[in-house]
Amino acid sequence: MTARADASIDIAAGRANRSVLSRFWERNGAGYMFLVPWLIGFFGLTLGPALISLYLSFTNFDLLREPVWVGTANYVRMVTADPKFAASMRVTFSFVLFSVPLKLCFALLVAVALNRGMRGLPLYRAVFYLPSLLGASVAIAVLWRQLFAADGLVNMFLANFGIVGPSWISNPNYSLWTLIVLSVWQFGSPMIIFLAGLRQIPADMYEAASLDGASRWRQFYKITLPLLTPVIFFNAVVQTIEAFKAFTPAFIISGGTGGPINSTLFYTLYLYQEAFAYFRMGYASALAWVLVVIVALFTGFAFLTSKFWVHYDD
Structure with a gap:
């Protein structure tokens, strides 16, 4: 009797579980x-790779032979x-340090100018955003x-x-700055986000500040910047990540060498050289994980x- 009772309980529990699973599947x-x-x-394409x-990154691997475990040798090297x-x-750190603040400042300046309600705003917005779409392409780098x-x-x-200008690309004193200027030129994406943030600031705050005698600079410093800090924070994080990942301009402009004398050797470009020029895939993987x-x-x-420094509504 006990065995039959246990079997009945198991069957009932199995039916109940199937019923729960079927209801769950019907809903979700x-x-x-x-x-x-x-x-x-x-x-398959993100977590697995x-x-x-x-x-x-802990092996010596050249794509042709089996990986050989070397421990932390790649990182020590x-x-x-x-x-x-x-x-x-x-x-790379020099590029990030200069390009990101300059790009954000320029984007904010243009966004403030466009926010004043000029005619043909959609056209200006599209024209200024266009470099962000084209700036990372091979054609623009060429x-x-x-x-x-x-x-x-x-x-x-x-x-x-x-004025007799130098060879900006082949002179190590100026070559990195040409890439920084190219990065700043791609200010359209953060500009659009800044413009959206400026549109969310209530106009009556500026009117009240004007009645109190605040200048435009004081309004910008005391009202615009504090209320725009969430947008500034978002743009700063996104643009910093993008700057660390910059590759195409340095690869095309330097011819893939990072020259002259490594003045444009971005970290991603060096990673590419190790992986696909010298086939040191294990070392390149270690470089990728350091990044x-x-x-x-x-x-x-x-x-x-x-x-x-970031001020939210609460």
């Missing part, structure tokens, strides 16, 4: 079916025996290289004033410090 099955393509992409790359790693870090060549358009313009850690640290630092 369609949603999970729509998630299947994303789940395949996430596990990332975990494989993490494993390869970066710090102790790779001068190009230090050079690429210096170039055009930029021609503009700043020794006989390029920039030097031709300077010659009209009796992931650096970006994560910068992002975490930004979120930790945001409570001191």
Whole structure:
């Protein structure tokens, strides 16, 4: 009797579980079916390759032979025996340090100007946003290289004033700055976001400040900037991540070498050289994970410090 009772209980529990699962699937099955393509992409194209790359970063792998486990040798080599790693870090941090603040300042300046209600605003907005769509392309990088060549358009313009311009691309004192200027020129994306944030600031706050005798500069400093800090924070984080990932302009303008004398050797360009020029895939994977850690640290630092200067509605 006891065995029969246990069997009956098990059958009843199985039916109950199937009933719960069937009800769950009836309510949520369609949603999970729509998630299947994303789940395949996430596990097959993002998480899976990332975990494989993490494993390869501890190996010696050249695409032709089986990976050989070397432990932390790749990471030790970066710090102790790779001068190009230090050079690429210096170039990349210099690029981020100058390009991101200049781009955000220029984007905010243009957004404030457009927010004054000028005629043809949609046209100006589209024209200013266009460089953000084209700036990372190979064609624009080639055009930029021609503009700043020794006989390029920039030097031709300077010659009209009796100024003999240098070869901006091949001179290590100026080559990085040409890439910084190209990055600042792509200010359209943060400008659109700044413009949307400016539209959310109540106009009556400016009217009250004007009645109190506040100048436009004081209104900008005391009203616009504090209320715009969430947008500034968002743009700063996004643009910093994008600056760390910059690759195409440095690759095209320097011809893939990072020259002259490593002055445009971006970290991503050096990673590309190690992976696809020298086929040191294990070392390149280690470089990639160091970049992931650096970006994560910068992002975490930004979120930790945001409570001191980002002002939300509450």
